[in-house]
Amino acid sequence: MVSTFPNPASVDFSRIRLSIRSLQPQLIEWRRRLHQQPELGFQEKLTAEFVSYKLQEWGIEHQTNIAQTGIVATIKGNKLGTEKVLAIRADMDALPIQELNEVPYRSQHDGVMHACGHDGHTAIALGTAYYLQQHRQDFAGIVKIIFQPAEEGPGGAKPMIEAGVLKNPDVDAIIGLHLWNNLPLGKVGVRAGALMAAVESFQCTILGKGGHGAMPHQTVDSIVVAAQIVNALQTIVARNVNPIDSAVVTVGELHAGTKCNVIADIAKMTGTVRYFNPAFDGFFKQRIEQIIAGICQSYGASYDLEYWSLYPPVINDASMAELVRSVAEEVIETPMGVVPECQTMGGEDMSFFLQEVPGCYFFVGAANPDKDLAYPHHHPRFDFDETALAMGVEIFIRCVEKFCA
Ligand SMILES: [Zn+2]
Ligand SMILES: [Zn+2]
Numbered sequence: 001m002v003s004t005f006p007n008p009a010s011v012d013f014s015r016i017r018l019s020i021r022s023l024q025p026q027l028i029e030w031r032r033r034l035h036q037q038p039e040l041g042f043q044e045k046l047t048a049e050f051v052s053y054k055l056q057e058w059g060i061e062h063q064t065n066i067a068q069t070g071i072v073a074t075i076k077g078n079k080l081g082t083e084k085v086l087a088i089r090a091d092m093d094a095l096p097i098q099e100l101n102e103v104p105y106r107s108q109h110d111g112v113m114h115a116c117g118h119d120g121h122t123a124i125a126l127g128t129a130y131y132l133q134q135h136r137q138d139f140a141g142i143v144k145i146i147f148q149p150a151e152e153g154p155g156g157a158k159p160m161i162e163a164g165v166l167k168n169p170d171v172d173a174i175i176g177l178h179l180w181n182n183l184p185l186g187k188v189g190v191r192a193g194a195l196m197a198a199v200e201s202f203q204c205t206i207l208g209k210g211g212h213g214a215m216p217h218q219t220v221d222s223i224v225v226a227a228q229i230v231n232a233l234q235t236i237v238a239r240n241v242n243p244i245d246s247a248v249v250t251v252g253e254l255h256a257g258t259k260c261n262v263i264a265d266i267a268k269m270t271g272t273v274r275y276f277n278p279a280f281d282g283f284f285k286q287r288i289e290q291i292i293a294g295i296c297q298s299y300g301a302s303y304d305l306e307y308w309s310l311y312p313p314v315i316n317d318a319s320m321a322e323l324v325r326s327v328a329e330e331v332i333e334t335p336m337g338v339v340p341e342c343q344t345m346g347g348e349d350m351s352f353f354l355q356e357v358p359g360c361y362f363f364v365g366a367a368n369p370d371k372d373l374a375y376p377h378h379h380p381r382f383d384f385d386e387t388a389l390a391m392g393v394e395i396f397i398r399c400v401e402k403f404c405a
Contacts, residue, residue, distance in 0.1 A: 076136070186365060
């Protein structure tokens with residue numbers, strides 16, 4: 001729980017347009033409906049049906065079933081101006097978590113919960129689509145709204161790009177937001193460059209030789225080998241990474257042994273690696289294998305290592321970050337409401353879109369401890385202050401009007 005927040009009640013929302021403020025009851029209704037029917041990655045069937053139903057009701061052209069459950073809506077402005085194409089991305093998936101909130105709109109799906117706020121992202125994207133369709137005279141060019149599956153894994157961004165969502169018409173830039181309980185309501189986190197980390201993971205099996213706990217000389221103790229490896233892996237960040245860069249190597253699982261007087265023949269570990277600097281692509285994989293191979297060799301053990309590069313780092317384009325920052329400052333009146341101190345070692349597959357076209361991913365503060373809405377993301381009691389929904393729509397709309405001018 002974060003307790004150092006300013007009181008969000010002091011946040012003034014008068015900068016949010018009346019027409020967007022009047023959308024707020026619908027934004028809440030859509031978000032709560034989605035919250036009640038959370039679906040895991042690539043299974044967002046009800047979610048996609050609801051999104052498609054709404055887009056159809058509003059007469060918005062869209063394609064469905066992209067990368068299984070994804071949707072792309074296209075809205076063309078009527079204003080005369082440059083014909084730019086801006087994409088707005090929202091993720092739709094939930095998590096395998098049993099919700100502990102006792103709210104009327106709690107999850108109706110056992111063991112599945114919108115514990116990251118993607119229900120809010122989908123509602124914000126719907127509200128943005130609705131507003132843009134009603135106000136086509138206010139922007140030139142084209143807006144593509146991308147409803148993406150499976151952000152929490154295995155990742156829906158890459159297959160959507162492979163399915164051509166950034167082509168025909170070709171997208172010039174992309175923006176996206178995350179409702180963020182690490183920031184209080186009324187703050188927006190936006191920065192140029194690295195915002196979120198690359199995500200890699202590994203699984204290693206140490207193969208020793210089992211035996212009697214009292215006769216270690218007849219064995220190769222996989223637990224002793226694994227312990228050396230866990231310690232040595234920490235030296236990658238401490239001794240190989242430039243201290244100016246940030247990186248994490250975490251061993252999250254270590255399983256070995258069956259009994260106190262039996263030497264374990266096998267030890268298994270899994271871990272995750274995070275970093276911002278794209279130059280580290282491939283580096284951790286190589287260094288982790290060197291350490292594991294070297295230690296195993298010195299103890300007479302062998303190993304089996306699997307390594308996955310999951311998401312690259314989220315890197316914002318400087319001019320797109322400036323667009324979002326300038327727009328957010330118009331929306332947030334609070335002094336210091338827009339902050340660049342918002343980097344996190346969490347990952348996001350928005351990074352795949354940002355590798356293809358310049359763009360900006362940003363955080364919209366959504367925590368409100370006064371309403372007990374400040375639990376961290378992925379917590380079974382996660383929830384957010386829904387006032388942030390209208391704020392998200394307002395920022396998206398102003399970005400469209402400025403970019404597609
Ligand atoms: Zn998440
Ligand atoms: Zn998320």
